[in-house]
Structure formats: structure tokens, C-alpha cells
Amino acid sequence: xxxxxxxxxxxxxxxxxxxxxxxxxxxxxxxxxxxxxxxxxxxxxxxxxxxxxxxxxxxxxxxxxxxxxxxxxxxxxxxxxxxxxxxxxxxxxxxxxxxxxxxxxxxxxxxxxxxxxxxxxxxxxxxxxxxxxxxxxxxxxxxxxxxxxxxxxxxxxxxxxxxxxxxxxxxxxxxxxxxxxxxxxxxxxxxxxxxxxxxxxxxxxxxxxxx
Amino acid sequence: xxxxxxxxxxxxxxxxxxxxxxxxxxxxxxxxxxxxxxxxxxxxxxxxxxxxxxxxxxxxxxxxxxxxxxxxxxxxxxxxxxxxxxxxxxxxx
Numbered sequence: 001x002x003x004x005x006x007x008x009x010x011x012x013x014x015x016x017x018x019x020x021x022x023x024x025x026x027x028x029x030x031x032x033x034x035x036x037x038x039x040x041x042x043x044x045x046x047x048x049x050x051x052x053x054x055x056x057x058x059x060x061x062x063x064x065x066x067x068x069x070x071x072x073x074x075x076x077x078x079x080x081x082x083x084x085x086x087x088x089x090x091x092x093x094x095x096x097x098x099x100x101x102x103x104x105x106x107x108x109x110x111x112x113x114x115x116x117x118x119x120x121x122x123x124x125x126x127x128x129x130x131x132x133x134x135x136x137x138x139x140x141x142x143x144x145x146x147x148x149x150x151x152x153x154x155x156x157x158x159x160x161x162x163x164x165x166x167x168x169x170x171x172x173x174x175x176x177x178x179x180x181x182x183x184x185x186x187x188x189x190x191x192x193x194x195x196x197x198x199x200x201x202x203x204x205x206x207x208x209x210x211x
Numbered sequence: 212x213x214x215x216x217x218x219x220x221x222x223x224x225x226x227x228x229x230x231x232x233x234x235x236x237x238x239x240x241x242x243x244x245x246x247x248x249x250x251x252x253x254x255x256x257x258x259x260x261x262x263x264x265x266x267x268x269x270x271x272x273x274x275x276x277x278x279x280x281x282x283x284x285x286x287x288x289x290x291x292x293x294x295x296x297x298x299x300x301x302x303x304x
Contacts, residue, residue, distance in 0.1 A: 095248055097271075112234050139236065143285040158288040161276075165232045166269055166294040167251045 049089075050124055057088045058121035058171060059192035063185050065098075066176045076100065079171060083121060091120025093169040099162065100173040101199070106153050108146065108199030109162045109170045110138035118169040122194055129198065139163055149200040172199035180206050212268045213297060218244045220272060221303040222295060230258035233299045241303045242274035245292060253296065268297040 018026075032038045061083055065072040075082035079096030083089070090096050096118060099107040111117065112135045117125040128134050137145050142161045146153065153159060162170045174196040180188060183206060191203045214220055224239035232254050247270055252263025276289040283289070 094251070097246075112236075113232060139234075139291055140280050141284065142289070155286070158290065159285060160273075160289075161291050163234065163291065163293040165234060166254070166296065168248055168269070168271070168294050 050119060053089075053091070053119055053121070053123040055122045055192075055194035055197065056189070057083075057123075058118070058194070058197045059189040060086055061088060061098075061121060061171070062173055062192045062197065063189035065173055066188055067185050072100075072173075075173070079169075089120055091118070091169075093118070093120075093167060095168045096121070096171060097168055098171045098173050099160070101175045103175070104156065105158050105160060106199065107160045107162060107170075107172045108138065108142060109164060109172060110135055111164045112136065112139055113165050116164040116166075116169065118171050118197075120169075121171055122197060126194070146200060149195065151201050172197050174199070174203045177203050177205055212247050212250075214244045214247070214268075214270060214300060214302075216244050216246060219303040220244055220270070220295075220300045222272075223299050223301055227255070230255055233295055234293065236279060237274070237293060237295070240274055240279050242272040242278070242293075244270050245273045246271040248294065251296075253298070269294055270297065270300065272300070 029038075029040070029043060033040055061075065064086060065075050065082075071082065071085075074085070075098045079098045080090040080094075082098070083096065093116075101107055109117075110129075115125055115130040117129060119125070134145065139161055142159055143153065146159075164170050174192065176188070177191060180191070183191075187206075191206060193201065193204060195201045196203045219241060220243070221241045222233060222237045222239065227233070247268065250266035250268045253261075253265075253267045254263065257263035271292055272295050274291045274293065275287075276283040276285060276291055277287065279291055
């Protein structure tokens, strides 16, 4: 039993007993620092940047696209520039492509090779996104995966799965929910969840927020 | 950029040792160029300390799910979009 406060049991983790991957990363970092390629400060800053990002940044971008047709056009044309316009740092990947869900087309995103993900807009990816079952089944049985997230598409909807294998990051612009015409941009942003921007669920219904 | 949107392309079926960004499930499959992204340094050589030059054009290629998975259980219109570097593509009829 661990002596810290969380909801699963594991043997105590003692110094010198770290997981193999952690030991490997520690050794790599030590070597890279010794050779002057990076500094410990660079690593710390990188971690700070990553954990400072949250899906709220992506949600602001989506909400703006919902209320401002000109912004939506700019977002579809150049995701990085559109994110920066709202003060959102899109991160190091050179291209951010926003894809839009409509009545007829639904997009969902996966990285079958590793865990490519628009971290600048969504923060660190959830564990399931990096798991082998999601990465393999999202391309071969995407409607089955969506059903497990509680998402059923209408029969006339084309499902497009994006496998981000290289330098491009993909952000899904979900469909704006019905009955939201009177909401403010901030209220709309509160409906836009991380999973909706990965494309595995629809945005929250307006009544569900703050309930 | 050798290929343009709308053009049919086939992913080469050859094997590759080492770091790789072309998923195995696409080898030998034919799709349609959806978008020409840009040219990027080649991750297959960059992974081993090279500068990754010359840059390789990167394409978003669309595949019919039923062409990739013969027993695909979803809809006939469902498609899979994957980023593939030019040196893994060849012209298809």
C-alpha cells in the first residue's frame, strides 16, 4: 500500500527502484546534459510548458470559430496562426490542421505510431489516447470505438479517421450543439470538452453545464 | 511536390528497418491525395543523428476503409486519412 493519497494500490516506489522507462529517460537526460545538447533547465521548462496547457485553450478556439465565421475561415486555413490570434501558443509542431464536423461528416483523431496530439491546445493526451487498444482499433473499427464512448453516428454520416503519423497536428471542431444561440462565447467554450476536440464524443449539451 | 490533390497513389509495400512513419497497415494500399502539407526533414534519417535532408514532401492521403480492411464493418463511405511522406508513395492508376 502506498503512503500517498490516490485511488490505486501499488508496492512502495523506493529510490533505485524506478520503472525501466524512467531510468532510461534519466540516463538519456544525463548524457544530453553532459554533452551540452540540452540543459536541465530546458527539460524543466518543457515540462512546465506542457502541464500549463489545458483543453480550455482549444475550447476557446472552437467557441470563437462557432461565433465568428471569419475566424472559422482563418482557423481552417491556418490553425497555428488562428490559435496565436487568441493568445494560445500552438506549440512546436509546424502545422496545425483544424477539421470541422458537420451534419454529414464526423472526424476523429488517432496516432497509431505513438501519441502525436495537439498538446499546445489540449495539454497532455489522456492515457487511453496512448493505449494500444485505442491506437489500433481507432483505424480498424472506429465506429465500434465511438460506440464505446457512447457516440453513435447517423447512418448518412461519413466517418473520417485522421492518423497523425508525422509533423501535422489535428484539432476537431465539433458541431455547435442545438439550443445554444443565446449563449456567450465563454459559455460556449465551457461545452467544448477535450474528447470532443479529439472527435470521440459530441460537445456537452447546454443543460449539462453547471448542473 | 510530385503529387497533387485528387491523384491516386499507392503506398509502397517494401520493408523498412528502423524508425518509420508509414504505418504497416497501409503498405501496398491505394488512396487519393487529399492535401499537400509541405516538405519536412525526413524522420527516418533524423532519428539517427542526420540532418534529415533533403526534405520530403508530406501528403495527407485518403483511403477507403474497405480498401484498407477488407472486412471493415462500418459504412461504405468511411475513410481513413493518413500523413505519408513522398518517398513512400508511387503513382497508381
